[in-house]
Amino acid sequence: MEDTRDGVAAPPGRLTAPALRRALDILELFLEPNEGLRVPEITERLRLPRASVHELVRTLAERGYLEQEGGDQHRFTLGVKAFQLGGAYERELDLMELSRSAARAVAAQCGETVQVAVRDDRYAVYIARVDSTHPVRLVSDVGRRLPAHCTAGGKALLSDLSPAQLGVLFPDAASLAPMTPASIDSLDRLNQELAVVRERGWADEYCESNPDVTCVAAPIYKTGGACVAAMSISVPVLRWDEARKAELVALVTAGTRELSTRLGAPPRS
Known part of the structure; x- marks a missing residue:
């Protein structure tokens, strides 16, 4: 039944x-x-x-x-x-402790909020966070779940899926409910953006989950080459410009590349 x-x-x-x-x-x-x-x-x-x-x-x-x-x-x-059970999950994956260490290293270089997320169905779940040192910053919590299509980290996670798999996760418009007016609200738009993420190796979002926050992210891979998580750097729009974006993209891609290597992932171009 x-x-x-x-x-x-x-x-x-x-x-x-x-x-x-x-x-x-x-x-x-x-x-x-x-x-x-x-x-x-x-x-x-x-x-x-x-x-x-x-x-x-x-x-x-x-x-x-x-x-x-x-x-x-x-x-x-x-x-x-x-x-x-949570402890057993954490023991099963070196990802938890390694993610915390990698997030701390990236945050020390940029002073912004750094988070690591895993995918749960069509949501991104945050498993590690290091807060920004600035008075104005993103407020978030470990364990928080956000719609993956609305976040840079979520889009980095979704980029590992095929269009057919995405169609199962997002079968209709209701499954792509926006969080802000800037959020992705159609499967066609999501597929187009994820194709760009796969080609360049990183994702971004501008006020798609929070009208005052921008973000860049990159996928984290494990043994066998599967995407297991994503690291993101979140910045208030008042500290955002194209030069800062380029700096943060370089930091997050370097951080995820190093973390992926520690998790046993094969080298990626």
Whole structure:
């Protein structure tokens, strides 16, 4: 049976497990900053039957993925098992620590905010960040998710995909919802821009995710040559001009080239 919750059908031939999908939906609510969630809040946000949410929350708590918040037995936060999974993911990839080190090195040279992101479906998720030393700077958080087509880092990640793969990720206009008037809002425009990114090896965006911020980014590759992440440098428009852009492009491409080499990627022209 196809899962059509929220009007989205599962792709043909893909088996779904509704209870598992709902449990993961509950866990993913905790990706956004909060002080814990109660069952009625979870029920309202996910539009699920309250009895089902009670059962799923109880099971997740029994397995250690959720836990009661302090003395409030009705409010839940992420449990230790969730953090153990995150730690296992981090151990699996040298990318985390190497990204932090590379971001610090690039930030030390430019004084701007440097971030490293990985792709989660059609979103860019930031796994490392070094803040700008300037009073006026981009405010962001590790773990933040942004639509990949609206960010330079996201476009660097998407550049590793074929047009057919992009068509699956972005099947209609709704999947390309803009964040600002400058955002990419069509698959044709996205494909055209990504073709340029592939040719020159770096991406940029001008006020596409934030009306006051510009950005350049480049992909990071691992063993086998697959794109595993992207590094970006974000700058307020008040410090942006073509000369500064050229400097930052040189920095971010050099930084990602060095990081890719440390991750075992083959040399790229």
